[in-house]
Amino acid sequence: MPTVSAKTGILENQNWEGNVNNQCDVKIYSLSTCIHCRDTKEFLRQCGIVYKCVDVDGLDSEERKRVLMELKQLSPECAFPTIVIGNNVIVGLQKKEIKEILGIK
Amino acid sequence: MKVGQLYEVLTKSQKAKGYYFNRDKKRVFDLLEGLLINKERYGYMCCPCRLAAEDRLWDQDIICPCVYREPDVAEYGSCYCNLYVSQEWNEEKMPHAYVPERRPPEKRFRL
Numbered sequence: 289m290p291t292v293s294a295k296t297g298i299l300e301n302q303n304w305e306g307n308v309n310n311q312c313d314v315k316i317y318s319l320s321t322c323i324h325c326r327d328t329k330e331f332l333r334q335c336g337i338v339y340k341c342v343d344v345d346g347l348d349s350e351e352r353k354r355v356l357m358e359l360k361q362l363s364p365e366c367a368f369p370t371i372v373i374g375n376n377v378i379v380g381l382q383k384k385e386i387k388e389i390l391g392i393k
Numbered sequence: 394m395k396v397g398q399l400y401e402v403l404t405k406s407q408k409a410k411g412y413y414f415n416r417d418k419k420r421v422f423d424l425l426e427g428l429l430i431n432k433e434r435y436g437y438m439c440c441p442c443r444l445a446a447e448d449r450l451w452d453q454d455i456i457c458p459c460v461y462r463e464p465d466v467a468e469y470g471s472c473y474c475n476l477y478v479s480q481e482w483n484e485e486k487m488p489h490a491y492v493p494e495r496r497p498p499e500k501r502f503r504l
Binding site: 319320321322323324325326344345353356357359360364365366367368380381382 | 426427428430443444491498501
């Protein structure tokens, strides 16, 4: 089962079953209350993809500011979920695009 | 207020305005739960799919039902969260397209 780092709020799920070997880093910027964020996490789980996740609404103000600045640099869209796959940034649950980047059929 | 009560109240009041809940009740209840969490956190029912600035005035446009619901339902048959939809959307008489964020980018994050 995944564990949440108390310091960063980042969900680590490296021990999940069905992980794809040698996959690139996947990170989700999400909100705990957002339905599209939940769908995205569920979709990646079903695909057996290992990911890190930060629920921005759960962060304290300093950490939130830092993460939002990081997110703003990644994408001018500033919306949730933002999914970073290697050097690719996807805003929203774009299943086709995510599958293509991850090489999932 | 409990989720079930909120569901009942909003079903009636919003139906009168021509808006319907997504027929996926589990999804609707998850979203309503998010609204109640935000009410508890911020004092107002901020959209669960957007980041609150914790400032009612700044977030006025995204207090549910948000000001973008009307144009989103008119164009896509659904609001940004898929909470409120049109009858046609529920009856699958139109595609269930991903609804892009209509809130202006400069309003989305307040650093």
